[in-house]
Amino acid sequence: MNKTVIATVLGLAVVASVMITGAVAQTGIMAPKPIKFVDSGNPVIPVLTDEEKSRTMNIINTDAQTSAIIGHGNWTILQMGPMTNGSTKYGSMVLIKFAQPEWIEGTFRSPFSGESSNAKLWVSAMHIAVDLKTNKIMGIEPEMTRPPTGAPIVDKKIDEAERVAINQPIVKALGENPKANLAAVYVKPDYPSGIAFFSISTTSGEDLVAVDLSNMIVVEKYTGKVGNR
Amino acid sequence: MNHSHRKEIIVAVPITVLLLTIGLVAFANAASTSQLTILSVLEDLFYNYDFINPNNPSSTNVDWPVTMIHYDKADVTKVKNIYYGLCPVTCNAFNADLNDGSGWIEDNDRGTKSGAFWSNSLSSYVYIHMRVYAPNPPDYMHNSNWGNYVVSTTHYDQYPSESWSGYSQYAEDDFATIASNSGHAILRNWANFYNAEPYRVEGGNHIWLNDGYATFVDIAL
Numbered sequence: 001m002n003k004t005v006i007a008t009v010l011g012l013a014v015v016a017s018v019m020i021t022g023a024v025a026q027t028g029i030m031a032p033k034p035i036k037f038v039d040s041g042n043p044v045i046p047v048l049t050d051e052e053k054s055r056t057m058n059i060i061n062t063d064a065q066t067s068a069i070i071g072h073g074n075w076t077i078l079q080m081g082p083m084t085n086g087s088t089k090y091g092s093m094v095l096i097k098f099a100q101p102e103w104i105e106g107t108f109r110s111p112f113s114g115e116s117s118n119a120k121l122w123v124s125a126m127h128i129a130v131d132l133k134t135n136k137i138m139g140i141e142p143e144m145t146r147p148p149t150g151a152p153i154v155d156k157k158i159d160e161a162e163r164v165a166i167n168q169p170i171v172k173a174l175g176e177n178p179k180a181n182l183a184a185v186y187v188k189p190d191y192p193s194g195i196a197f198f199s200i201s202t203t204s205g206e207d208l209v210a211v212d213l214s215n216m217i218v219v220e221k222y223t224g225k226v227g228n229r
Numbered sequence: 230m231n232h233s234h235r236k237e238i239i240v241a242v243p244i245t246v247l248l249l250t251i252g253l254v255a256f257a258n259a260a261s262t263s264q265l266t267i268l269s270v271l272e273d274l275f276y277n278y279d280f281i282n283p284n285n286p287s288s289t290n291v292d293w294p295v296t297m298i299h300y301d302k303a304d305v306t307k308v309k310n311i312y313y314g315l316c317p318v319t320c321n322a323f324n325a326d327l328n329d330g331s332g333w334i335e336d337n338d339r340g341t342k343s344g345a346f347w348s349n350s351l352s353s354y355v356y357i358h359m360r361v362y363a364p365n366p367p368d369y370m371h372n373s374n375w376g377n378y379v380v381s382t383t384h385y386d387q388y389p390s391e392s393w394s395g396y397s398q399y400a401e402d403d404f405a406t407i408a409s410n411s412g413h414a415i416l417r418n419w420a421n422f423y424n425a426e427p428y429r430v431e432g433g434n435h436i437w438l439n440d441g442y443a444t445f446v447d448i449a450l
Contacts, residue, residue, distance in 0.1 A: 081428035124352035
């Protein structure tokens with residue numbers, strides 16, 4: 001390394017150092033320091049090996065249900081990691097994200113709650129869990145996304161529920177010309193006739209309104225203005 | 230075996246099973262980390278995670294990493310009112326162990342939690358939840374550099390069924406943006422809190438994700 005290169009490197013280091021010090025001085029906020037924690041029980045956290053990652057994706061790509069869902073949309077892997085009980089690894093979890101909302105229908109067993117539900121919904125993200133011992137899908141949890149315009153299904157009960165949703169006081173208070181779009185319908189043990197979720201937008205915001213399809217009554221605990229950043 | 234003995238057993242067994250079940254449920258909810266440490270700033274100390282069960286600050290009893298500090302003129306109520314106010318009994322109260330220079334105390338808090346919230350990170354509806362900790366009274370910590378400050382953990386809960394909780398990093402980013410949009414100066418991912426957590430799911434529904442750097446929010450008024 002010649003003297004010019006060394007001088008340049010040293011110069012850049014000094015500039016960087018001044019910039020960092022300046023930033024700290026400008027804010028004046030001290031960073032805390034860690035004190036060594038004397039807990040010998042700090043567990044070792046497992047990770048997925050490359051082979052396990054590859055096997056996970058092979059299982060997802062060949063399983064009838066998951067391959068059918070991901071087969072008709074562009075998607076990327078947003079996150080992938082192990083499922084553990086403390087230090088013991090028993091599976092893998094993949095969070096996939098679709099390029100655009102996808103309408104999916106089926107019976108899905110949640111890998112988180114173990115509960116199965118019949119669901120029809122728009123999704124942009126989906127959790128898929130793989131059992132690495134049996135090499136089978138452990139469960140799928142499609143996450144409800146903001147629906148695009150247009151009715152994905154034709155159903156008189158959904159039309160009636162939409163009228164109920166759009167006439168809610170909170171929707172009327174939200175603004176003028178509300179537009180409702182169906183986001184999801186779940187059939188679960190606590191809603192055997194189904195519960196429908198509508199995204200209702202106006203020029204001043206968005207509400208989510210849930211309607212119990214057995215009695216066409218709004219389910220208040222799932223209903224309200226949608227917060228955002 | 231006489232009848233009175235059998236009665237005792239008949240009564241005792243269900244109670245024991247119930248107690249064991251409660252104990253197991255509490256244990257099952259706690260998560261584990263390899264990153265637990267005490268952080269020190271001037272005379273103050275606090276752990277870099279909060280804890281599920283009280284009076285047990287250990288690496289197998291953690292809930293979420295500390296991801297945010299509100300400083301300058303912060304207190305717990307003031308901070309919650311920037312977001313969604315005080316969460317009622319529908320939010321579980323968890324625990325943080327803090328030392329404001331005069332000995333350790335444990336604070337418990339239910340936090341502040343949204344209704345349905347739009348997550349840009351997941352392109353999905355979630356609930357967003359922050360727990361805010363400080364000794365009470367006075368409901369804030371204090372040192373000469375950070376002023377009055379409170380310690381927070383952040384996470385999402387699944388909407389609508391709350392089948393999973395997690396993604397602390399995404400929730401931190403969202404709360405920081407909400408604070409910024411409310412007019413507060415923020416230092417995003419400002420300081421290393423030594424609690425980075427790679428993506429993983431623990432205990433069935435506890436989803437870890439954190440970069441290890443906490444965001445600071447200036448509560449100037």
